[in-house]
Amino acid sequence: MPYADVVIVGAGAAGLSLAYRLCAPGARVPLSVLLIDAPPGPLRPQPRTWCFWEPPGGEFDAALTASWQRLRVRAADGAATVTVPAPLRYKMLRSDAFTGLVDQRLDASAGFRRAELTVLAVRDAAGGGGEVVGRDAGGRRTVVTGRYVFDSRPPGRPPAARTTLLQHFTGWFVRTERPVFEPDTADLMDFRTPQPHHGLSFAYVLPLDARSALVEYTEFSRTPLEPAAYARALHHHLDTVLGASPYRVSATEHGVIPMTDGRFPPRAGRSVFRIGTAGGATRPSTGYTFSAVQRQSRSLAAALRAGGEPGTRSPYRARSLAMDAVMLRALDTGRVDGAAFFTGLFRSVPPARLLRFLDGSAPLREEVLVGLRTPVGPMLRTVAELPFRARRSPPAAPRSTLPHPPDEE
Known part of the structure; x- marks a missing residue:
């Protein structure tokens, strides 16, 4: 029965990030790490894009596809708000480049191993530690055990919540015949x-x-669209709004991200932990995940490499999650107009402060200052209502009808 100190299920952003930090040189307590990925096929994540903001000089900058120092938000009437959120830059990281960078460290680590399994169960082991039950490429049942198991697979059903929306989107990588885009914005x-x-x-x-x-075309709503609806919206934006025709589509991405005030407990057993979206790393009000995954993996790796126990703290502060619950409910009820809400924030809040707020890393003073720029009346009404709303279990997350799994932004 294969064994490792740490077993990680899933080789997406969360699994790779945790393995990357556990295998960094200089650990006080060397660890053996086993990363379990799905065999090639529909269960293995397809290429995807993660976006986040941070100052220049980040640890993954060598793998970036692009970054921008100027951000723009356009209102429904086309009025533009352009911001320069220095010292932050908005960064795009493609999963294949990220995997290549991470693999350089993992392949050089003597304590690191990989396995391919179709995972059937992740649970505490009877004799202590955790275990992963799966089938290998030949269909043989395999059990992998570890002192700790970290499961990054997305949850099949969102948790009970007062409000559950979905951020669902389809994006096209396009190439136009003439200059259309502003490369620095x-x-x-x-x-x-x-x-x-x-x-x-x-x-x-x-x-x-x-x-x-x-x-990319994105909606915040209760249910995803049919594939043809995303295509119509993208054609409309490219053809009518941007005037980009003719163009060629070279790649497609699709994602469905839960936006919910439900609780994602990071602990799934005595020795089993959830990471990534399953462990609460997705910001409920925005869907951003990658930066929180990095905070989560740093914290877990630091504890384990020092010989301690994994922590179970959320990547987000309790007050940030409370503000998200209010925003989601106000949006779901229609008390706030979503387009006007976000446009107003970008017009009235200093850009670096707003990005830290959206990322869940703003200090209390900045969160209060941003909160004062929201529609106070509807928000207060929502604050008063929330304690009396029951948490209900939503239906199982819809299966995408497109060939790509959810992305983490």
């Missing part, structure tokens, strides 16, 4: 999209050069 939210009856929508444009970009 990322369009973070462009609300010149048909707004759904419930929730909000926006386009997202990340230029790679004057003729290439990732163009």
Whole structure:
């Protein structure tokens, strides 16, 4: 029965980030690490994109696809708010480049191993520690044990919550025949999209050069769309709003991210822990995940490499999650207009402060200052209502009808 000090299930952002930090040189207590990935096929994550903000000189900068010092938000009438959130930059990291960078460290680590299994169960082992039960490529049942097991697989059902929305999106990597995009400016939210009856929508444009970009259509709502609806929205934005025709689509991404005030407990057993979205790393009000995954993996690795026990703290402060619960409920009830809400924040809040707030890393004073820029009346009404709302279990997360699994932004 294969054994390791630490067993990690899943080789997405969360699993790779934890393995990367556990295998850094200089640990006080050397650890053996086993990373379990799904065999090639539908269970293995497809190439995807993660975006986040931080100052230049980050540990993954060598693998970045692009970064931008200027951000733009467009209101429904086209009015633009352009910000320069110095010292922060908005960064795009593709999963294949991230994997390549991480693999350089993992392959050089004597205590690191990989395995391919179709995982059937992750649980505490009867004799102590945790175990992963799966089938190998030949269909044989295999059990892997470890002192600790960290499971990064996304939850099949969102937790009980007062509000549950989904951030669902489709993005196209496009190449135009003439210059269309501004390479130094990322369009973070462009609300010149048909707004759904419930929730909000926006386009997202990340230029790679004057003729290439990732163009994405995103909705915050209760259910995903059919594939054809995303295609119509993207064609409308590229053809009618941006005037980018003709263009060629070279790659497609699709994602469904839970936006919920439900609780994602990081502990799943005595020796089993959840990481990534399953461990609460997705910001409920924005869907951003990658930066919180890095905070989570740093904390866990530091404790384990020092010979301690894994912590179970959320990557987000309790007050940040409380503010998210209010925002989600206000948006879900229609008390706030989503497009006006986000446009107003970008117009009235200093950009670096707002990005720290959206990332969940702002200090208390900055969170209060941002909160004062929101629609106070609807927010206070929502604050008064929330304690009386019961948490209910939503239906199982819908299975994507497109060939790509959820992305973590």
